[in-house]
Amino acid sequence: MEVDLNKDMKILVVDDFSTMRRIIKNLLRDLGFTNTDEADDGNTALPMLKTGKYDFLVTDWNMPGMTGIDLLKTVRADDDLKSLPVLMVTAEAKRDQIVAAAQAGVNGYVVKPFTAAVLKEKIEKIFERIDA
Amino acid sequence: MPSTVMNELTPSQAAQSIEGVEGFERLLKEQTSQLKDLVDQGDLSSALSLISEINQTRDKTLYVEVGRLTRSLYESIRDFQIDCGDAQSREALSKIDDASDRLAFVVDMTNSAANKTLDLVEETMPYASHMKDEADQLKQEWQKLRRKEMSPSEFRDLTGRMDTFLTQLGNDSDKVYKNLSSILLAQDFQDLTGQVINRVTNLVKDVEENLVNLVRMAGKVDQITGTVHDLESIETNMDGEGPQMKREEREDVVNGQDDVDDLLSSLGF
Numbered sequence: 001m002e003v004d005l006n007k008d009m010k011i012l013v014v015d016d017f018s019t020m021r022r023i024i025k026n027l028l029r030d031l032g033f034t035n036t037d038e039a040d041d042g043n044t045a046l047p048m049l050k051t052g053k054y055d056f057l058v059t060d061w062n063m064p065g066m067t068g069i070d071l072l073k074t075v076r077a078d079d080d081l082k083s084l085p086v087l088m089v090t091a092e093a094k095r096d097q098i099v100a101a102a103q104a105g106v107n108g109y110v111v112k113p114f115t116a117a118v119l120k121e122k123i124e125k126i127f128e129r130i131d132a
Numbered sequence: 133m134p135s136t137v138m139n140e141l142t143p144s145q146a147a148q149s150i151e152g153v154e155g156f157e158r159l160l161k162e163q164t165s166q167l168k169d170l171v172d173q174g175d176l177s178s179a180l181s182l183i184s185e186i187n188q189t190r191d192k193t194l195y196v197e198v199g200r201l202t203r204s205l206y207e208s209i210r211d212f213q214i215d216c217g218d219a220q221s222r223e224a225l226s227k228i229d230d231a232s233d234r235l236a237f238v239v240d241m242t243n244s245a246a247n248k249t250l251d252l253v254e255e256t257m258p259y260a261s262h263m264k265d266e267a268d269q270l271k272q273e274w275q276k277l278r279r280k281e282m283s284p285s286e287f288r289d290l291t292g293r294m295d296t297f298l299t300q301l302g303n304d305s306d307k308v309y310k311n312l313s314s315i316l317l318a319q320d321f322q323d324l325t326g327q328v329i330n331r332v333t334n335l336v337k338d339v340e341e342n343l344v345n346l347v348r349m350a351g352k353v354d355q356i357t358g359t360v361h362d363l364e365s366i367e368t369n370m371d372g373e374g375p376q377m378k379r380e381e382r383e384d385v386v387n388g389q390d391d392v393d394d395l396l397s398s399l400g401f
Contacts, residue, residue, distance in 0.1 A: 019246035026254065062372025069372075091375040093386045095395060102399050109392050112375070118389050 005127055007032040009055035014038075014045045014071065015089075016063040020112075024058060024089065027116050031123070042066025046074060049081055056123075061090035061097070069097075069104060076105045085126050089114065156193045156356065160186060190356060197353045204346045231332045238325045245321040252318070256311045259304045266297050 011033055015021045021038045028036055037052065039045035041063040049057065057075065061068040068088055075081045087108040088101055098109055107129075108122040163186050170179040273290050276282050282290070354361070376385045386392050 017243075019243065019250060022247075022250045022254075026250070062374055067372055090372075092372055093376045093379065093392075094373065094384055095386060096384065098386065098392055098395050099399065102396060102401065109396060111386065111389055111392050114389065 005032070005124065006055070008035055009033065010053060011036045011056045011058060012039060012045060012048060012052070012054045014041065014057070014059040014063070014068065016040050016060065020060065024119075027119050028058075030116065031120055040065075042068065042071035042074070045071055049075065049084070050078075054084065056126075057084055057086045058089055059086065061088060061092040061101075069101060072101065072104045072106055085130060087122055087126060089119070156189055159189055194353065194356050197349060197356065201346065201349045201353060204342060204349060207342065231335055234328045234332050238328050241321040241325050245318045248318040249315050252311045252315050256308055259308050263301060263304060266300070270294065270297055 011028060013021050013024050013028070013036055015024065015038075018038075018040075021040075025036050025038070028034075037048065037054075039048055042059075043065040045057075045059070046066070048054070057071075059068040059071055066074075068090065072086055072088070075084055075086060085107045086105070087110065088106050089110045089112065091112040092098075093111050101109055107126045110118055110122055163182055167179055167182050167186075170176075170182060270290075270293065273282075273286075273293070277287065277290065353359070376382065379385050379387045386395060
């Protein structure tokens with residue numbers, strides 16, 4: 001089913017590697033999302049999230065400073081941010097970690113290396129479920 | 133090269149080490165029965181000197197083991213720092229004198245190659261979309277012409293546009309081709325980083341071998357001194373670990389996105 005996504009939504013991409021941020025931004029642009037910003041870890045992302053009115057957060061797990069899982073927990077504990085959809089795009093592949101992310105309230109989990117199709121599918125699934 | 137010397141030295145060191153402790157055990161066994169005999173015979177002074185002899189042997193063995201342990205530790209540390217490449221590649225990598233610098237070099241090279249590739253891709257994509265857009269529009273016009281639905285003035289517009297498009301197509305294809313060649317060349321890092329990583333891998337293997345011997349020797353020292361270590365169990369933590377190797381051999385790791393999806397749907401996702 002083709003989901004009608006809001007192409008204007010504001011997305012924050014958090015990854016400590018600039019190349020990965022660029023790749024994700026390019027893939028998002030191919031999907032029609034051009035309103036994207038970048039942050040290199042949770043500490044940088046958090047103030048942006050608090051003031052920037054973002055609609056969607058795409059984050060890596062393993063980053064110096066604040067990790068993605070801590071960012072997710074902080075977001076879920078914040079009254080203003082707790083309903084923000086979060087997609088984790090990470091190389092972390094241990095079952096325990098995926099369970100922990102699910103328990104922390106992640107909306108989707110993509111393991112690296114990933115394809116454009118997987119990213120698209122997960123984003124659609126997240127918003128399909130939210131809209132439902 | 134010190135690393136080769138170390139490799140030859142270590143197994144014999146380990147063998148000596150084991151021999152030292154086994155010798156001590158053998159001696160201890162022999163002398164214990166001797167001691168029992170002496171005590172039974174009531175020769176306490178000989179018995180006491182035998183006990184002191186056993187102690188001396190134990191101390192001597194202990195010192196030898198601790199000495200080996202220290203030397204092995206020192207050599208492991210030294211080997212980790214030395215350059216184990218040949219003279220020629222040392223020359224090429226003269227600015228890089230330890231493993232972490234080398235790995236930082238790999239990170240830099242891969243980073244710059246990835247950025248270069250991304251730059252070129254981002255520069256090339258608009259050419260492709262422009263070509264497609266223009267071709268789509270011309271196709272519609274062309275079909276109109278074939279259906280004989282075109283007025284003479286529209287036809288003049290079309291021929292002009294076709295001229296521009298063909299010229300543009302020639303130029304843009306050149307740029308796309310040039311960028312693709314540059315992307316091709318940007319992959320040359322693989323050769324250099326591959327060499328560096330192989331060398332660091334060898335270094336790590338050497339160090340690991342030495343550390344294994346070190347642990348073995350430390351075990352012997354513990355045996356002689358009767359030391360029992362209180363090893364704390366390793367807690368499972370939720371720190372990131374990075375990409376998992378040999379995923380298919382591990383139970384606790386997912387094997388790709390399908391596994392992640394299965395796991396999440398089993399959790400009610």
